[in-house]
Amino acid sequence: MELRDIEIFLALAKELHFGRTAERLHIATARVSQSIRKAERRVGGRLFERNSRNVRLTVLGEQLRQDLSAGYRQIAEGIAKARAAAGAVSGTLTLGTMGPMARTIKPVLDLFESTYPDVNLRHREVQPPAPLDLLRSGDADVALVYLPVDEPDLTVGPVVHVSDVLLMVSTGHPYAGRESICVEDLGDHCAFLPGRLPASMEAAFQPFHTPSGRPIARAPRRPSTWHEALDLVTAGHGVLGVARDAAHFYPWPGLAFIPVRDMPPVRWGLVWRTADESPLIRAFSHAATKSHQSAGT
Structure with a gap:
């Protein structure tokens, strides 16, 4: 398989949609179909089950995806290094x-x-x-x-930083004087609901339920910027889970930061379209x- 055909196959294996794959690679949908047919002829079997409603990998297709993914990343990285060395x-x-x-x-x-x-x-x-x-x-x-x-539509690259989770509260909050709290304690207080945030990302700092199953309420106000969140917490309108780095970068008067001892550390990575x-x-x-x-x- 040529490198471009491998790229098309891997993109379709991720998108499971011919149109989105074509848009992602800036090619015609017919080019995607042609490439997959050529790949299927080369390997001697169907790589995708497709009908008018959905597309999914066959067992053979999944095996090929696994085998090609690591090699393709190495090839792409090698090309990037070569282009860098050539001043590209x-x-x-x-x-x-x-x-x-x-x-x-x-x-x-x-x-x-x-x-x-x-x-x-x-x-x-x-x-x-x-x-x-x-x-x-x-x-x-x-x-x-x-x-x-x-x-x-987004690719997650390398993890470059890891931080513990702290609860940011006002200095007048009942938790402000504690050495640490646990996730169960969050069920007694309102956390701020971020604006446009996938649920999986929100849960990294603001779980939806305590270990016993109690819902963790969201405050009615939604900060649209970080400094709005700082102001709202300082005023006592809610609490907010944050990275440990925030305690170092934002030692505001009126704010306290308490470790959440049973929250897993949060990983930070590079992401791109x-x-x-x-x-x-x-x-x-x-x-x-x-x-x-x-x-x-």
């Missing part, structure tokens, strides 16, 4: 981060800028209540956001992976 990686890359969170990946930024001096790295601020908006609008090429992100993946984005992702591996050794 240049231009402007816009990185979205939440406030000062860029400081948590300074080694990544330093490595990327030293490796690709011809790239202009710009920064845009991501608002925590709507962490995917800049990506979806095209105002950021890649964003550092907390996980999980399980969106069909799958359809707009570019040599620049792959180069940045590679720098992040290399920096993270170096830090772990």
Whole structure:
């Protein structure tokens, strides 16, 4: 199979829709169908079961997807490295981060800028209540956001940071003087409901239920920016689960931060629009992976 046909197969295996696959790869739907028929002839069996209502992988197709995925990533990374060595990686890359969170990946930024001096790295601020908006609008090429992100149009790259979860409350809140709390305690207080946020991301900091099954209520007001959230919590209108980094970056008068001892740490990763993946984005992702591996050794 040619590299382009492998790319088409893997894209269809993820999208399970010929039209969306064509849009993602900027090709005609007929080109997708032609490529899959050619691949099926080459392997000697059907890779997809398809009818007018849905598309799904066959057992053979799933096996091929697993076998090809790792190899394709290695090939794509090798091409990106070669293009970088040939001076092909240049231009402007816009990185979205939440406030000062860029400081948590300074080694990544330093490595990327030293490796690709011809790239202009710009920064845009991501608002925590709507962490995917800049990506979806095209105002950021890649964003550092907390996980999980399980969106069909977005690719999740390397994990570059991990943080414990704290509960941010006003200094007048009953929990303000505690050394720590547990998730069960959250059932007694209202957490803020973010604006535009997938449920899986919301649950990373604001679970929907306590371990005993009690619902964790949401406050009626919805902050649209991070500073609105800070103001509302300071005024005692609700509580908010945050990363430990917030206690360091935002030691506001009137705020207290209490560890939630049984909440799992939250992972932060690089995310980008799958359809707009570019040599620049792959180069940045590679720098992040290399920096993270170096830090772990």
